[in-house]
Amino acid sequence: MPGVDLYRNTGPEGSVDYKIYQEKEDKNLEKRTDRKDHELRKMFLKTGVISHAKGSAFIEVGDTKVEVGVYGPREIPKRSDFSMKGILSCEMKFAPFACSTRRGHQRDSEEIELGLLLKECLESTVRMNLYPKSCIDIFVTVLEDGGGVLAAAITATGMALADAQIDMYDNLVGSCISVNQGRFLADPSLDEEVSCSDAGHEQGNITIGYLNTSEQVVCLFSQGVLSAASMDTALNLAVKKAEEILPAIQECQIKSFQAKLNRMPQ
Numbered sequence: 001m002p003g004v005d006l007y008r009n010t011g012p013e014g015s016v017d018y019k020i021y022q023e024k025e026d027k028n029l030e031k032r033t034d035r036k037d038h039e040l041r042k043m044f045l046k047t048g049v050i051s052h053a054k055g056s057a058f059i060e061v062g063d064t065k066v067e068v069g070v071y072g073p074r075e076i077p078k079r080s081d082f083s084m085k086g087i088l089s090c091e092m093k094f095a096p097f098a099c100s101t102r103r104g105h106q107r108d109s110e111e112i113e114l115g116l117l118l119k120e121c122l123e124s125t126v127r128m129n130l131y132p133k134s135c136i137d138i139f140v141t142v143l144e145d146g147g148g149v150l151a152a153a154i155t156a157t158g159m160a161l162a163d164a165q166i167d168m169y170d171n172l173v174g175s176c177i178s179v180n181q182g183r184f185l186a187d188p189s190l191d192e193e194v195s196c197s198d199a200g201h202e203q204g205n206i207t208i209g210y211l212n213t214s215e216q217v218v219c220l221f222s223q224g225v226l227s228a229a230s231m232d233t234a235l236n237l238a239v240k241k242a243e244e245i246l247p248a249i250q251e252c253q254i255k256s257f258q259a260k261l262n263r264m265p266q
Contacts, residue, residue, distance in 0.1 A: 040187045040241060045252040047163040048259075055164025059156040062189060063146025066153050068160040073134035086131030090119040092140040092153060099145050114150055115140075121154055121209040121219035127167040136166060147190035150221060151176040154209045155245065162253055170211035171249055172218070175242040177234045178205045179226055184234055186241050201225050206234050210242040 035041070041062035050056035053069040073086060092115040094103045107115075118140065126136070138160070140153050154174030161168055178188035178196040180203050185192055188205070196203050204224020208217050217239070226234070 037183060038186045038237065038241075040244065041189075043245070043248060045159065045248060047159055047252060047256040053160075053164075055160045055162070055166070057156045057159035057163060059152050059159070061146070061148060061152050061187065063144055064148055064152050065143040065146075066149065066156045067141045067143060068153070068156040069139045069141075070136065070157075070160045070164040070166065071139075072136040072164075073131045073166075074137070076133055076135050084129055084132050086128040086134040086136060088119055088122055088126065088128065088136055088138065090115050090122060090138045090140070090157075092118055092142070094142045094145065097144075098142045114153070117150065117219060117221055118153055118157060121172070122157065122161075124216075124218035125158065125168050125170070125172050125209075125211065126161065127169060130167050145190060147188050147193045148174075148176040148207070150174065150207045151187075154207075154219065155249065159249060159252065163256060170213045170216075171246060171253075173210045173212065173242040173245050173249065174207065174219075175210060175238040175245065176205065176207045177238045177241070179203060179224070179230055179234050182230075184237055186237060197223055202227065202230055204230075206231070206238060208235065208238045208242065210239055212243060212246050 044060040045057070047055070047057045049058045049067060050069045053071055055070040056068060058067050059065070076087065091107075092111050093107060094111060096103050096105070118138075122138070138157060140157060142149055142153070151174035154172060158168070158172030158174075162171070176187060178185040178192050180192075180196045182202065185196070188196065193205055196205055202225070204222060204226045206223075206226075207219070207221045209219030210217055217235070220235075222231070
């Protein structure tokens with residue numbers, strides 16, 4: 001039967017969804033007491049988490065957890081035309097248990113859209129002219145969606161590419177800002193993202209991919225209705241927060257490189 005997961009044990013016939021017993025939380029953004037509006041969530045970074053991948057990375061930002069694996073570059077078989085630029089293959093998938101509602105095994109429209117956005121971001125970052133007739137495969141798995149998934153995926157993908165020793169123009173950093181009636185919330189949680197994505201004026205979310213050395217924004221994804229002034233302020237704040245994340249990425253890369261040197265035979 002379509003729509004039935006045959007690999008799960010179904011509950012009793014009289015069972016109901018547990019979420020109906022949960023107390024509804026107040027979505028008022030004034031209750032953000034754990035950190036200031038412009039303060040980032042705690043972050044954990046690690047590379048080399050997938051043993052059989054050329055490069056891999058794991059990022060945990062608050063409740064958001066994302067894992068990335070990079071494979072290649074590999075030769076494209078049976079390709080008749082010659083191209084001086086290689087090809088990037090990027091796939092983004094939510095784990096079935098990543099969200100409050102169970103995700104399907106097949107990629108839906110949201111996952112396809114996020115994968116295309118991530119691919120466009122990486123095409124401006126990776127030096128594909130050094131990999132003619134080659135393909136680099138990137139697989140992003142969202143283990144838990146706690147807000148700012150695309151920004152976390154951008155940061156983790158850049159770290160995984162560096163771990164795979166893929167030539168890039170610069171370190172890639174992702175940053176996300178939510179706007180709600182004049183308030184600019186850096187690194188929003190899932191509840192804050194949902195509250196700011198309502199169809200109201202001066203409410204929205206923006207996510208960027210940023211190259212620090214060249215000071216270039218290689219990706220800009222916006223949701224909601226924002227004025228030009230609010231968009232400019234949110235973009236400047238997103239760039240500033242990306243610059244604050246960069247030292248943590250560089251420190252993780254240095255530790256990973258030193259660990260690789262220690263494993264090499266003397």
